[in-house]
Every structure is written in C-alpha cells, then in structure tokens.
Amino acid sequence: MGDLARxxxxxxxxxxxxxxxxxxxxxxxxxxxxxxxxxxCGSFSRDLQNCRKTGEALGLEAERCxxxxxxxxxxxxxxxxxxxxxxVSIVTPNHLHVPIASAAIGAGFHVISDKPAGIxxxxxxxxxxxxxxxxxxxxxxxTYLGYPMVWQARHLxxxxxxxxxxxxxxxxxxxxxxxxxxxxxxxxxxxxIDPKFSGPSGAMGDIGSHxxxxxxxxxxxxxxxxxxxxxxxxxxxxxxxxxxxxFKLANGATGVLIASQVCVGEENxxxxxxxxxxxxxxxxxxxxxxxxxxxxxxxxxxxxxxxDKPLCDEALARCRLPSGHPEGYIEAFANLYRDFASALRxxxxxxxxxxxxxxxxxxxMAFLEAVVASSKQDGRWTDLAPxxxxxxxxGACS
Numbered sequence: 001m002g003d004l005a006r007x008x009x010x011x012x013x014x015x016x017x018x019x020x021x022x023x024x025x026x027x028x029x030x031x032x033x034x035x036x037x038x039x040x041c042g043s044f045s046r047d048l049q050n051c052r053k054t055g056e057a058l059g060l061e062a063e064r065c066x067x068x069x070x071x072x073x074x075x076x077x078x079x080x081x082x083x084x085x086x087x088v089s090i091v092t093p094n095h096l097h098v099p100i101a102s103a104a105i106g107a108g109f110h111v112i113s114d115k116p117a118g119i120x121x122x123x124x125x126x127x128x129x130x131x132x133x134x135x136x137x138x139x140x141x142x143t144y145l146g147y148p149m150v151w152q153a154r155h156l157x158x159x160x161x162x163x164x165x166x167x168x169x170x171x172x173x174x175x176x177x178x179x180x181x182x183x184x185x186x187x188x189x190x191x192x193i194d195p196k197f198s199g200p201s202g203a204m205g206d207i208g209s210h211x212x213x214x215x216x217x218x219x220x221x222x223x224x225x226x227x228x229x230x231x232x233x234x235x236x237x238x239x240x241x242x243x244x245x246x247f248k249l250a251n252g253a254t255g256v257l258i259a260s261q262v263c264v265g266e267e268n269x270x271x272x273x274x275x276x277x278x279x280x281x282x283x284x285x286x287x288x289x290x291x292x293x294x295x296x297x298x299x300x301x302x303x304x305x306x307x308d309k310p311l312c313d314e315a316l317a318r319c320r321l322p323s324g325h326p327e328g329y330i331e332a333f334a335n336l337y338r339d340f341a342s343a344l345r346x347x348x349x350x351x352x353x354x355x356x357x358x359x360x361x362x363x364x365m366a367f368l369e370a371v372v373a374s375s376k377q378d379g380r381w382t383d384l385a386p387x388x389x390x391x392x393x394x395g396a397c398s
Contacts, residue, residue, distance in 0.1 A: 008345065009341075010037045010038070010087060010340075010341045010345065011038055011040045011083070011084065011085050011086045011087075012031060012037050012040065012085065012087050012088065012089055013039070013041040013042055013043075013076060013087075013088045013109075014027070014028070014041075014043075014044060014089045014090075015042070015044075015072070015089070015090050015092055015096075016043075016091040016092035016096075017044050017054070017089075018045030018047070018050045018051055018053075018054045019044075019045070019050050019053050019054045019057070020050075021091070022188060023114060024091040026329075026330065027091050027114070027141070027333070028058070029330055030330055030333035030334040030337050031089065031334075031337045033334035034338045036337070036338055036341035037337055039058060039060070040064065040084075040085055041060065041065070041066065041072060041076060041085055042054065042055055042060065042065055042066070043065075043068055043071070043072045046068070051065050051066070051067070052065045069088075069100055069103065069104075072085070072088075073088075073103060073104060073107040073109065076107075077109075086109065086110060086344070087109055087112060087137075087340075087344070088100070088104045088109050088111060089112040089114075090111065090112065090113045090114060091114050092114075093191045094116055094118065094197060094198050094199050094205070095118075095119050095197045095198075095199070097114070097116070097118050097119075098118040098119075098123045098124065098127050101113055101117075101138070102127055102130055104136075105130055105134045106130075106134075108136065109136065110136050110139075110344060111136065111137070111138045111139070112138075112139045112141060112337070112340060113138070113139070113140055113141065113361075114141050115141060115142055115209060115210075115213075115361070115364065116199065116205060116209055116364050116368070117140055117361025117362070117364065117365065118199070118365065119195075119198070119199030119200065120200070121365040121366055121369050121385055124358070124361050124362055124365045125362060127361075128358045128359075128362055131357075131358050137343060137344060137357075138357050139336060139340045139356065139357060140356045140357055140358070140360050140364075141333065141336055141356075142210065142336075142356040142360060143210070143329065143332055143333050143336070144213070144214055144270065144285060145213065145214075145217055145336070146318065146331075146332035146333060146334070146335035146336045147285075147288050147318070147332045148305045148311070148315040148318040148319045148327075149283055149288060149289065149290065149291040149305055149315065150214065150217070150218065151314040151318060152291050152303050152312055153218045153272070153274065153281050153283050154217060154218045154220065154314075155312035155314065155315065156281050156291075156293060156303075157218055157219060157274050157276065157281060158220050161278060162276040162278060162279050163276040163277025163278040163279065164251065164253075164276060165221070165249070165251060165253045165275070165276050166254075166275050166277065167253060167254060167255060167275040168218075168219060168249070168253060168254075168255035168256075168272065168273070168274050169255060169256055169272070169273045170211045170214060170255065170256075170257050170258075170270075170271070170272040171211070171257070171258040171270070171271055172207040172208065172211045172259045172260075172269070172270045173259075173261075173263035173266040173269050174203075174261045174263065174266050174268060174269070175261070175263050175264045175265055175266040176189075176261060177189060177193075177203070177262055178261070178262045178263065180236075180237070182237070183236075192206055192239075193238055193241070194238060194239070198239060199368065200239075200368055200369060200372045201371065201372055202232070202237075202261075203239075203240050203241050203243060203259050203261045204228075204240055204243050204245075204259050204368060204372075205368050206259075207259050207261065207270070208257060208259030208368075208371070209364045209367065209368065211257050211259055211270065211272075212364060212367045213360055213363075215247070215249075215255065215272070216363060218272060219249060219251075219253070219274065221249040221251045221253065222249065222250045222384075223247050223248070223249055223363075223384060224248060224249065224250050224384055225247065225381050225382065225384070226245050226248075226371050226384065227245070227246040227247075227374055227380065227381045227382070228243060228244070228245040228246075228371040228374040228375045229243060229244060229375055229379050230243035230371065230372065230375040231243065233262050240375075241260070241261050241262050242259075242261070242262050243259055243371070243375070244256060244257065244259075245257040245259075245371055245374075268286060269284070269285070269286055270284070270285035271285065277296075279294060280293070280294045281293050282294075288305070288328055288332070289304055289306070289323075289326060289327065290302055290303070290304055291303040305319050305323065306319050306323030306324065306325065307323045318335045336355060336356075339355055340355060343355065363384075366384040366385040366386075369385065370383065370385065
C-alpha cells in the first residue's frame with residue numbers, strides 16, 4: 001500500500017530555493033502537506049555546494065542535485081524507470097521565470113511558477129502560446145487565491161442579492177523596506193529593487209500584483225483602466241517601494257489599490273473591501289478565517305472558515321480543519337499544490353474548478369506595465385493591454 005501511494009505521488013523538481021532563500025522552503029512545505037507531491041530532484045542554486053547542501057538536508061541523492069536546470073531537465077527526461085521528475089517548481093528571481101518555464105515545457109514537464117509569470121508582457125504572451133501548444137499544465141502561485149474565505153468572498157460578491165459591485169478598496173502594506181536594507185547585504189531586497197531581476201516595478205510587482213489578482217478574482221471582472229503613482233523613498237533605490245492605483249473595472253466599478261513596503265510597523269497586511277448595491281464584504285489576510293458581510297438593512301454576519309454553513313462548496317473544499325483551529329499561509333499555498341496534483345492525476349474528477357494559470361500571468365503583466373506607464377505620465381488614465389483568453393488549468397476564473 002505504501003509503494004502504491006508513493007507511485008501515485010506527483011514527482012516534482014525545483015529550480016531555486018537553495019539554502020538561505022525564503023520562498024523555496026514555503027513552496028516545499030506546501031507541496032508536501034497533503035502527501036500528493038514528492039520532491040525528487042533540484043537545481044537549488046547556481047552554487048553547486050549550496051545546491052548539494054540543500055538537497056542533502058532534504059534527503060535527496062547527490063546525483064539528483066544538479067548544477068543547472070538544463071542538466072536537470074535533460075537527465076530527468078531521460079529516466080526510463082518511472083522515477084523521473086514530472087513537474088518543476090520555479091522559485092527563482094522573476095527574470096528567470098519565463099526562460100525556465102519555456103525550457104521545462106519544451107522538455108515535457110508541467111510547470112509551477114512563483115508569480116509574476118515574467119518581467120514583460122510580450123515574453124509572457126510568448127510563453128502562453130508555448131503552453132497552449134504543449135501537452136503540459138502551468139500553475140501560477142497566486143497564494144491568496146488558495147484561502148477558503150477568498151472563495152467565499154467571490155461567491156458572495158457574485159450573488160444577485162449583493163447587487164452591482166460599485167467600489168473596491170484593496171491595500172497591501174508592508175514595512176520591511178522602510179530602511180535601506182539592501183545596502184546592508186539583504187539579498188531579498190537587492191534583487192527585488194533591480195529591474196534586471198525584478199521587472200518593471202518593485203513593490204507594485206512584488207505585492208501589488210497579489211492585490212490586483214484578488215480584485216479580479218473576487219469581483220469576477222477585469223481591471224481595464226488604471227491611473228497610478230509610484231515612488232521610491234530612497235535616492236539609490238531604482239524601483240518603486242510605494243504606490244497607489246485608481247482603477248476601473250469592466251462593469252464600471254471603481255476602486256483604489258495601495259501597495260507599499262515602507263509602512264513602518266506593518267507585516268503582511270493584505271486586505272480587501274468590496275461594496276455592492278445591497279451589501280459589502282471585508283477580508284484581511286492576517287485574520288484569514290473571518291469574512292465580514294454587512295447588508296444595507298443594518299445586519300452584519302461573520303462567515304468563519306471550518307463551519308459547514310453557510311459557506312459555499314468552493315470555500316469548504318479549501319477548509320482543512322474544524323472551526324476555531326487557525327489556518328493560514330502554508331495551507332493556502334498547499335491548496336494550490338494539492339489541486340494541481342489532482343488536475344494532473346485525475347483531471348476529469350478534479351475539484352474545485354479553477355487554478356490560476358497563464359491567463360492570470362498575462363493579466364498581471366498587463367496591469368504592471370499599465371501602472372508603470374501611467375505613473376511615468378503623472379497618473380494619466382491608461383488602458384491595460386488586451387490579452388488573449390487563455391484558461392486556467394480547470395477553467396477560467398471570469
């Protein structure tokens with residue numbers, strides 16, 4: 001029975017996430033949580049010693065810790081005994097996401113990519129065409145779309161009784177760049193403020209992209225116009241560390257998005273408020289098990305994760321514990337990995353019905369490029385670039 005369970009696991013490799021990196025370990029914890037995915041190899045660092053040290057700590061054989069991802073793809077594709085990698089998790093700086101994903105797809109592997117999908121709309125559009133032509137799947141880890149109460153928020157906001165959505169306020173303040181940490185050796189800060197590695201935007205690309213995906217997912221509408229102002233609070237910091245965006249949705253609703261990494265005292269305070277004709281909803285990432293619904297008649301209801309009612313099926317599918325037992329970031333991440341494994345192993349019966357994919361990658365890059373362009377024109381209203389309608393792994397989100 002143990003061997004059968006092991007055989008059924010999706011065999012995963014990883015590029016990036018070596019000793020000293022943050023997000024790689026998060027991905028590994030999330031992938032392992034449900035026992036549906038097994039890490040079998042990795043190219044964790046360009047430093048081979050770091051790569052092998054990381055692999056050894058994870059219990060991998062030395063010969064499956066590779067000096068570079070090209071070598072890993074070639075050797076894993078050549079495995080003939082059923083032990084080779086089936087999918088790769090990409091947890092590198094942003095500029096490598098598209099090259100690695102393209103190489104992986106070309107070698108026949110499924111792809112899990114940390115967001116954003118790339119550093120330019122055109123390169124992500126090219127990747128999208130590659131994905132459409134290949135017999136492989138692609139997951140973009142917009143983590144917050146794994147939270148049960150985000151799905152409940154989407155469900156409520158799209159009910160007829162909620163009425164037409166009129167206003168959305170979303171903010172994502174952090175404080176970790178409130179001092180010049182890159183000058184004191186922070187590798188995490190150094191690459192995130194360098195356009196060669198991070199792309200056209202700093203804070204807006206790093207965390208504003210999450211806020212953008214949350215707006216479109218919960219509302220069910222695309223953002224089609226933005227008026228933005230970006231700034232850096234340090235003279236030698238090339239990319240933005242702070243910004244705000246006014247936006248218009250396709251249904252005519254308006255909103256404001258704030259993304260800042262210089263807010264002293266803030267940790268990871270993503271929140272969203274959606275206002276309709278008859279009701280409003282409010283969700284905070286640092287209190288993720290609660291969703292507040294207020295009605296025009298003066299009544300207020302707190303929806304709680306882990307309860308059977310009145311949660312929608314999609315929210316319930318992402319709850320792991322009974323009410324009163326806190327779930328959070330790792331579990332939300334794990335929901336994406338679990339559903340991706342289900343999509344690969346049993347696509348006909350996979351539940352739930354959506355995972356963020358290349359469509360969301362294109363939308364995210366269109367948002368970032370429009371925001372940067374608007375800011376350069378002193379906040380002028382700017383249209384988001386139209387993008388082809390690619391679908392998520394199990395269906396489109398809107």
